[in-house]
Amino acid sequence: MSEFHSANKSECRKREKVAARADADSPFFPSSGNGNFLTQTLEKWEMSPVGLFLREFINHPREIGAIVPSSRQLARQMASFVPVRQKGVVVDLGAGTGVVTSALLDQGVDARRVVAVERSPRLAGYFRGRFPHVKMIQGDAQLLDQLLEDQFGADYGGVDFIISSLPLRSLPRSVVKSVEQKVHQVLKKNGRFIQFTYDLRPASLWTFDRLTHCDSHMVWRNLPPARVDVFRSKQGGRLKVEG
Numbered sequence: 001m002s003e004f005h006s007a008n009k010s011e012c013r014k015r016e017k018v019a020a021r022a023d024a025d026s027p028f029f030p031s032s033g034n035g036n037f038l039t040q041t042l043e044k045w046e047m048s049p050v051g052l053f054l055r056e057f058i059n060h061p062r063e064i065g066a067i068v069p070s071s072r073q074l075a076r077q078m079a080s081f082v083p084v085r086q087k088g089v090v091v092d093l094g095a096g097t098g099v100v101t102s103a104l105l106d107q108g109v110d111a112r113r114v115v116a117v118e119r120s121p122r123l124a125g126y127f128r129g130r131f132p133h134v135k136m137i138q139g140d141a142q143l144l145d146q147l148l149e150d151q152f153g154a155d156y157g158g159v160d161f162i163i164s165s166l167p168l169r170s171l172p173r174s175v176v177k178s179v180e181q182k183v184h185q186v187l188k189k190n191g192r193f194i195q196f197t198y199d200l201r202p203a204s205l206w207t208f209d210r211l212t213h214c215d216s217h218m219v220w221r222n223l224p225p226a227r228v229d230v231f232r233s234k235q236g237g238r239l240k241v242e243g
């Protein structure tokens with residue numbers, strides 16, 4: 001072994017000893033006997049859904065649009081618009097850590113009907129670990145038609161429900177426009193697009209060319225409170241939108 005390596009090794013050992021002593025001596029962060037208590041706690045927290053979500057928010061604030069995942073009440077409210085007994089595909093758009101999918105499954109929706117779409121590789125990875133039996137497509141909602149065709153084949157016939165948690169108010173306008181087009185394209189006739197917003201003013205209601213607003217519900221138990229809006233597709237039928 002070279003002199004450089006052995007000198008380096010002994011320096012490392014010295015540093016480890018100093019760090020271990022500092023841990024043991026700290027009145028605030030007692031040593032757990034297995035590394036630094038604070039580091040371990042932070043690592044665990046980072047791997048928790050809230051920690052993971054917050055970290056993604058710090059890195060991509062406009063795409064995440066919220067500092068914590070939706071509450072169970074909000075997720076339940078969105079899921080409640082999907083009839084359990086009906087067949088047909090349900091897309092959880094912007095699935096994040098999976099609160100909406102969890103509410104759908106709790107409600108009794110067959111896992112084989114659910115397709116989650118999430119842009120962030122970290123959140124998609126977390127989702128897959130949490131719901132190994134649910135299809136997760138890691139990709140951009142702007143390519144929704146393509147992603148679904150790749151998954152089901154060109155003749156899959158469209159989707160019945162899209163539950164979207166995409167932060168439409170913070171995403172760039174061009175992104176919102178192309179997501180909107182793709183939603184129109186993939187929804188079947190009478191299919192539902194379910195979207196929540198933190199903007200509670202009545203005037204904040206989205207208007208879409210080919211979707212009719214058909215229901216709204218307030219959810220106070222969320223941070224911040226939110227309104228769920230439901231839109232029905234007037235045309236549907238795997239429409240090809242020009243432009």
Ligand SMILES: C[S@@+](CC[C@H](N)C(=O)[O-])C[C@H]1O[C@@H](n2cnc3c(N)ncnc32)[C@H](O)[C@@H]1O
Nearest residue numbers: 063064066069070094095096118119140141165
């Ligand atoms: C407000 S969070 C909602 C997460 C989760 N559904 C919930 O309710 O807690 C928005 C999610 O949309 C995802 N997202 C944002 N832009 C996206 C895009 N273009 N395509 C797919 N997912 C996107 C974000 O990564 C984030 O996970």
